[in-house]
Amino acid sequence: MHPPPPAAAAAAMDFGQNSLFGYMEDLQELTIIERPVRRSLKTPEEIERLTVDEDLSDIERAVYLLSAGQDVQGTSVIANLPFLMRQNPAETLRRVLPKVREVLHVAGVEMQLTAAVSFLTILQEESVSVHTYAHSFLQVILLHLEHRDTGVSNAWLETLLSVIEVLPKETLRHEILNPLVSKAQLSQTVQSRLVSCKILGKLTNKFDAHTIKREILPLVKSLCQDVEYEVRSCMCRQLENIAQGIGTELTKSVVLPELIELSRDEGSSVRLAAFETLVNLLDVFDTDDRSQTILPLVKSFCEKSFKADESILISLSFHLGKLCHGLYGIFTPDQHLRFLEFYKKLCTLGLQQENGHNENQIPPQILEQEKKYISVRKNCAYNFPAMIVFVDPKNFHLELYSTFFCLCHDPEVPVRYTIAICFYEVSKLLNSGVYLIHKELITLLQDESLEVLDALIDHLPEILELMSTGGESSVQENKLSSLPDLIPALTAAEQRAAASLKWRTHEKLLQKYACLPHIISSDQIYYRFLQRMFTIMMTNNVLPVQKAASRTLCIFLRYNRKQEQRHEVIQKLIEQLGQGKSYWNRLRFLDTCEFIIEIFSKSFFCKYFFLPAIELTHDPVANVRMKLCYLLPKVKSTLKIPADKHLLQQLEMCVRKLLCQEKDKDVLAIVKRTVLELDRMEMSMDAEQLEKEKQQNDGRPVSDKTFEKKRRDTKTPTTLPKSIPIAVPGPSGTSTPSTSKEIKKSKLIRSQSFNNQAFHAKYGNLDKCASKSSTAGYTSSVSGLGKTSVISLPDDSFRTRNASSTPTSFPSNPSLPSTSRGTGNSVDPKSSGSKDTQPRKATLKSRKSNP
Numbered sequence: 119m120h121p122p123p124p125a126a127a128a129a130a131m132d133f134g135q136n137s138l139f140g141y142m143e144d145l146q147e148l149t150i151i152e153r154p155v156r157r158s159l160k161t162p163e164e165i166e167r168l169t170v171d172e173d174l175s176d177i178e179r180a181v182y183l184l185s186a187g188q189d190v191q192g193t194s195v196i197a198n199l200p201f202l203m204r205q206n207p208a209e210t211l212r213r214v215l216p217k218v219r220e221v222l223h224v225a226g227v228e229m230q231l232t233a234a235v236s237f238l239t240i241l242q243e244e245s246v247s248v249h250t251y252a253h254s255f256l257q258v259i260l261l262h263l264e265h266r267d268t269g270v271s272n273a274w275l276e277t278l279l280s281v282i283e284v285l286p287k288e289t290l291r292h293e294i295l296n297p298l299v300s301k302a303q304l305s306q307t308v309q310s311r312l313v314s315c316k317i318l319g320k321l322t323n324k325f326d327a328h329t330i331k332r333e334i335l336p337l338v339k340s341l342c343q344d345v346e347y348e349v350r351s352c353m354c355r356q357l358e359n360i361a362q363g364i365g366t367e368l369t370k371s372v373v374l375p376e377l378i379e380l381s382r383d384e385g386s387s388v389r390l391a392a393f394e395t396l397v398n399l400l401d402v403f404d405t406d407d408r409s410q411t412i413l414p415l416v417k418s419f420c421e422k423s424f425k426a427d428e429s430i431l432i433s434l435s436f437h438l439g440k441l442c443h444g445l446y447g448i449f450t451p452d453q454h455l456r457f458l459e460f461y462k463k464l465c466t467l468g469l470q471q472e473n474g475h476n477e478n479q480i481p482p483q484i485l486e487q488e489k490k491y492i493s494v495r496k497n498c499a500y501n502f503p504a505m506i507v508f509v510d511p512k513n514f515h516l517e518l519y520s521t522f523f524c525l526c527h528d529p530e531v532p533v534r535y536t537i538a539i540c541f542y543e544v545s546k547l548l549n550s551g552v553y554l555i556h557k558e559l560i561t562l563l564q565d566e567s568l569e570v571l572d573a574l575i576d577h578l579p580e581i582l583e584l585m586s587t588g589g590e591s592s593v594q595e596n597k598l599s600s601l602p603d604l605i606p607a608l609t610a611a612e613q614r615a616a617a618s619l620k621w622r623t624h625e626k627l628l629q630k631y632a633c634l635p636h637i638i639s640s641d642q643i644y645y646r647f648l649q650r651m652f653t654i655m656m657t658n659n660v661l662p663v664q665k666a667a668s669r670t671l672c673i674f675l676r677y678n679r680k681q682e683q684r685h686e687v688i689q690k691l692i693e694q695l696g697q698g699k700s701y702w703n704r705l706r707f708l709d710t711c712e713f714i715i716e717i718f719s720k721s722f723f724c725k726y727f728f729l730p731a732i733e734l735t736h737d738p739v740a741n742v743r744m745k746l747c748y749l750l751p752k753v754k755s756t757l758k759i760p761a762d763k764h765l766l767q768q769l770e771m772c773v774r775k776l777l778c779q780e781k782d783k784d785v786l787a788i789v790k791r792t793v794l795e796l797d798r799m800e801m802s803m804d805a806e807q808l809e810k811e812k813q814q815n816d817g818r819p820v821s822d823k824t825f826e827k828k829r830r831d832t833k834t835p836t837t838l839p840k841s842i843p844i845a846v847p848g849p850s851g852t853s854t855p856s857t858s859k860e861i862k863k864s865k866l867i868r869s870q871s872f873n874n875q876a877f878h879a880k881y882g883n884l885d886k887c888a889s890k891s892s893t894a895g896y897t898s899s900v901s902g903l904g905k906t907s908v909i910s911l912p913d914d915s916f917r918t919r920n921a922s923s924t925p926t927s928f929p930s931n932p933s934l935p936s937t938s939r940g941t942g943n944s945v946d947p948k949s950s951g952s953k954d955t956q957p958r959k960a961t962l963k964s965r966k967s968n969p
Contacts, residue, residue, distance in 0.1 A: 176202060177209045184217035192221050193229045199236040203245040211246070211254055219258055227267050234273035238280055252289050256281065260293070263313050275313055282320050290324055295333065302337050304345065311349045315341050319356030322363035330364050335372055342376045347385035354380050354391040358398050369402055374411065381415050386427050393419050397437045400444030409448045416441065417453070420460050428490035435464050435497035439504030446508065458517065461505055465498045465521050467491045492530045499525045499536040503543040511547050515554055526558040531567045538562050538570045542577035545584045552588040559585065563607040571611055572623045579633035586637050605638065605646055612650065621660040628654070628666035635677035643674050644683050652690060655706050665709055672713040688726050696730045701739040708734070708745050712752060720756040728753065728765055735772040740782040747776070747788045751795050758804045
């Protein structure tokens with residue numbers, strides 16, 4: 119080795135020294151971090167003070183901790199108070215609650231908040247009667263309502279408002295209403311008067327109108343005229359509850375004059391409270407009050423709103439929809455136009471300003487103002503459906519389309535997100551005029567923000583259906599031709615969602631794509647979406663996304679009527695997924711099989727996917743075999759006897775192989791449970807096919823009239839006609855009836871093969887399968903899966919159905935590896951006809967009728 123050059127050696131030395139110094143600095147930082155940990159450790163004296171005798175009961179421990187414990191222990195006891203009340207309410211009230219009262223006099227904020235929550239929990243759990251609760255807890259609540267900490271005071275107030283709901287009138291009058299007269303006076307603190315306002319709003323619904331008019335309304339008027347604007351605003355917001363309790367007449371004579379006066383208050387918060395209360399009470403007032411009193415107030419409020427604080431604009435824009443609904447039919451044409459122009463102005467508020475500066479250079483007050491403007495435009499988007507009703511959907515294009523365009527192209531995401539949520543409502547309101555907003559749908563589908571896309575796709579199927587069936591023409595093709603950018607927009611939206619980390623949005627979008635067969639042609643789906651679904655199933659790393667793509671692909675396949683395209687998709691599913699190199703793909707194939715069973719007919723699954731699915735019993739990966747075992751009951755449910763008895767036999771062979779050869783203990787346990795479940799299943803019986811085979815076996819031609827009569831006489835598909843004999847194929851292929859003793863003997867063996875005791879007794883030898891006799895025993899056991907008696911068929915009866923119609927890309931008769939051991943289990947169509955695969959109940963009936 120050559121020595122490093124001097125420069126390199128110096129650099130290495132510097133690097134080593136820097137690393138050493140850096141390491142020492144890291145150690146010092148760790149030492150500094152550990153110091154607070156050492157300080158936080160308790161000393162032996164502190165541990166001694168925190169230790170409590172374990173022999174004390176819950177009540178005694180609570181009393182001790184409240185008397186001599188630290189604050190954290192007292193807080194823990196108060197938090198545990200509901201539990202003590204459930205366990206021993208009498209002792210808790212007698213011994214613990216007095217200590218709680220004493221502690222709360224000097225308690226801190228945390229303990230006060232905990233007590234307020236615990237008292238409310240005890241009320242909600244109804245641990246004691248209302249009378250006992252009022253006697254024990256109410257005075258404690260009232261005592262702490264005026265706590266100096268606002269958070270604590272509000273917590274106790276919320277508890278009291280809940281208590282008021284359950285207290286009787288007499289208790290409310292003596293304990294709350296009478297003291298409230300003095301608490302609401304100007305001589306009391308602002309906090310006391312604010313609490314009085316909220317209590318008055320709650321008490322109104324508890325007394326009759328006479329008591330309210332005589333005792334409560336004078337206090338309400340006094341607080342509405344309080345010298346502090348906070349009190350006036352608080353009382354104004356309670357007028358809605360008071361109006362609901364006193365009725366329409368008193369509301370018009372007492373509440374409305376107070377609202378009119380408060381709407382002209384010098385405080386902006388008071389005026390805002392009066393405006394919102396008026397909007398919420400519109401339904402209470404008649405047409406004259408609305409047109410002569412409320413409408414002028416609303417008009418004045420709107421005119422002054424741009425000169426006032428932006429918070430008023432936020433509230434006004436939020437209540438516009440309710441205001442339009444409440445005043446509908448009262449506006450004159452001129453007032454209608456002016457109000458509409460006011461709404462349009464709010465929709466573009468803040469967009470006219472030049473914004474060429476860097477955000478860091480904008481003063482904070484300007485940024486705050488822009489945030490409020492964004493809130494105003496967001497509220498306008500929220501109320502857009504109500505404004506369509508206000509102008510009439512027929513006038514949408516002239517009056518509101520330009521505003522809708524601006525909201526869909528707003529530079530701020532919250533505004534576009536809100537209009538995307540409302541898009542479906544807008545589409546429904548426009549009805550035949552929905553074609554007017556085609557371009558805006560494309561715009562929102564192509565939005566750069568996935569939040570906007572996520573909001574839009576919640577109702578995407580309904581929107582697309584309206585787009586395809588609404589409009590001026592009733593022909594669907596004309597509708598779709600007017601929306602040429604839909605498919606590129608949908609594919610771009612999916613790719614954008616796939617490239618992001620928001621897989622839930624991607625999953626939802628793929629699920630919604632299942633509506634496309636009702637919207638666009640099968641060719642468009644085949645060439646633009648099917649291959650994409652395959653790609654997602656094979657390459658995406660998120661399981662819910664893969665399953666969503668699989669289910670959507672199955673729906674696409676379900677509505678595709680072109681056989682060539684269908685066969686190509688089926689071939690890809692089998693070759694690329696079912697026979698794929700990755701076990702992950704084979705697992706997805708089983709998911710796809712489950713969807714196919716759900717969406718397609720039973721015959722479709724049996725024709726194309728039954729054999730490829732059970733072929734996975736030979737899969738080298740245990741997880742694949744395990745998943746197949748879970749699927750086997752659904753696979754068996756697709757079979758019909760006798761048409762599919764050859765497939766049933768294949769299923770029995772695969773289960774037999776798993777029972778005898780499975781090495782994985784988890785898979786074997788599932789196989790055993792699955793076998794029991796398969797045995798309990800009832801097979802679907804094809805009565806028509808049974809009748810045909812019976813007549814063929816008897817050497818008689820099949821008569822359509824006789825066949826139809828038999829079909830009508832068959833009441834249930836799971837039972838066979840009593841006249842059908844059970845036959846065993848002979849050497850010449852003809853059927854000869856079995857003797858009664860042979861039938862009874864074979865049925866006895868098969869009926870007992872799945873008895874729980876007998877079956878579990880054999881489990882000890884399942885892994886061995888050493889002798890021909892034990893294998894034959896399992897063969898008879900698994901053969902009982904179908905619970906049916908196999909009717910004799912010609913030699914080719916075990917071939918796959920419709921083999922001649924199978925596409926060239928698929929084998930007409932896929933063969934499975936032999937699952938038998940020795941010659942006793944060879945699968946010979948001629949010798950397997952004696953297997954008992956008819957339901958046991960039906961077989962017993964048949965046996966009685968056989969000669």
